[in-house]
Amino acid sequence: MTIYSYQNTVFLFLVTAVFLAGACSSGEKQQAAQSDGMAMSDDEHAAHADMQMDAGEPTGESIYNVSSTWQNRRGESVTLNSLGGKVQVVAMVYTHCEHACPRILADMQRIRDGLPEKALSATNFTIISIDPERDTPGRLTDFARENNLSDDQWTLLNGDEGDILEIAALLGVKYKRISDTDFTHSNMITVLNKEGEVAYQRRQLTDQQDKIIDVIHDLGS
Amino acid sequence: MYRKPILLLFLLAGCSLLARAQPNGMVAIERDTFMPFYSSAGDSIRVESFYLDTHPVTNAEFLKFVTENRQWRRSQAKSVFVDENYLGHWEGDLDIGTNTAPESPVTNVSWFAARAFAKWKGKRLPTLHEWEYVASASASKPLASRDRAFVRQILDWYSRPNPEQKPAVGEGRPNYHGVYDMHGLIWEWVRDFNTVFISGESRADQGELKQFYCAAGSSVAADADKANYAAFLRYAFRGSLEADFSVGNLGFRCARDKK
Structure with missing residues (x-):
């Protein structure tokens, strides 16, 4: 890499x-x-x-080539380029999801818990909402508090629908609104290297976190 | 040789006018409901009023775009946005070449490039539902996707090999809305192409799929609509695409909100 x-x-x-x-x-x-x-x-x-x-x-393969702007949980405007410099563990979910999303989040938390301190300090966890209408910065703040997602390790992003589609396309995440309240979506966790290039993707839910932790560890050191 | 810069000047002037004026080369599609092919149990989808380009974007139009937007030229475009076939049928960054008619639809463009073109025009890509709604119109009826003769016609085109040289846009017959080339010339990108799921139909597959997708209790593409096999082919094709793909028979047209 x-x-x-x-x-x-x-x-x-x-x-x-x-x-x-x-x-x-x-x-x-x-x-x-x-x-x-x-x-x-x-x-x-x-x-x-x-x-x-x-x-x-950004490098040619970096997803930070996108020019979109996003809102974080505090309602501040951020670009994806601001995520650069750290290894990013990224998932696209919606906070009202009662099905797989809580498991994706739990997996991310287990990954965090499995990282040694040094690797952890070079890593950030990013959640991009696919439900921009309901996942307002206020909702993201509440969601972060409920799940103990500290501000210095977790970035929660709300954005424009077209920009969400663009990121989904870059990550190969597929999603679709299937009712007023629910979406189907890939259960994908992506690891970006410090340049924002896709380094590793885990496409399915699993109880085994060793492999992805190794990848993050190597990228962070 | 000296003709080219002058011609370009004209083209550039023309397109900046176009971008500001009320939809030129677009038609208003009025609000309606229709049944997309995968819909189950009579779900109908409402499509709000919008404007759609009457023609697919041509090579000449795309040349204007890359002329003004250096970062989208063949040699400059970021590899994360385009694969190695991007504009592969052109002879150079700003040279369509002699084998491609300027007025033929541009192909070999990725979804990212198509989206950037649309933005540059002050437009957007049509949504899947918008595109499918307009595509379900025959020459005489707004909703003909269950009309056997119409579907037969589309399937006939799908089964023909692509011609070596693509004809110009707008040579066929317009459909009910006055829109050209929805079928018979190229396939087209839509804004939310990557929201489409083609999943296995058997129960056994679904257990497996749960590991990959949060299905929220619903099987999305389970009820394939047998009467509309042409649409099934389009959905399957879209499901196989990645956004950086550049495909020789895949182009696009633009849409705009109607306010």
Whole structure:
């Protein structure tokens, strides 16, 4: 994985060089990337500094390439790029679900409990609601309190329906509203590496958390 | 060669006008109810009024889009949004090439790219229900998806191989709503393509599926509507897609809310 992202960085660097050359000649200036979330070595920093280019451009495979904005439990506007820098354990659920979602959440909590302290400090848990009408920031706050989802480890997101579909598409999560109150949805838990690339996906409910804990541990160290 | 920049200028000017004006090249679809193919026990679905493009998006239109939106050019698009076949039938980033008619429908575009195009136009992709509702209209009737001759016609098209060179959009006969090419030319992306489930029909499969999907006590696609086999093929096809796929006979058209 590290080798892969390094290659991606180099690739981006080349693309950027070509892009800048092209942009200068045609007099266009647009889309400098925003904010930084990518850890880089000093050498790479130096190389990029020469380019006058922001370091924050997500890698080609990063889901942080989306431009959508979301609301967290406090009603603050956040971008997915702000999740960068930590390993993310992501699930898409709705808080009124009485079927699989409580089990997905319980699995995430068991994963958290299974991580050694150091790996845990490099990990965050993100829940994206597929029910934006009912899962308002207020509801997400209540849900977090009921389930002891601390603010420093758990991010709960409410967003626009189109943006939820986009994230679902990126993660390969399928969902569908089947009544006024319920959805069917994949029981998927996704692990994103620090760059926001899908590193691992667990598609079904299981009592075995060892494998996913190992993956998170390796990505976090 | 010098013709190209001038032509492009015209195209760009035209499209910025289009984006602002009241729906040009769109028709109003009035509110109605219909029965999607998987609906069970007479569930009918209401589709609210909306605007739909009369034609699928063409290669020429998509060229304008990538010209203005560098990040969606073939060589620039992020790999998370498009697979390696993205615009694979073009000869270059800004070159449709000689084998593709500019007025033919654009294909080999991912759902992400189609969605970005729609946003750029101030539009959106039609929902699955919107698309299926309009697609269920024959030339003379708004709801013909249980009309044997109509379904036969669609199935005939599904069974024909794709022509080497796609014809231009709008050459066929418009349907009841005045919309062209819902059938017979390409398949089309819809906004919520990834909400479709095709699940196994046997009980045994369902136990297995519970491990993967929270089914909330309902089997979604269990009651396949036998009279509408054409729709079944479309649902099955959509169910096989991933959003970054670029497929040679899969394009799109745009919709807009009617307020």
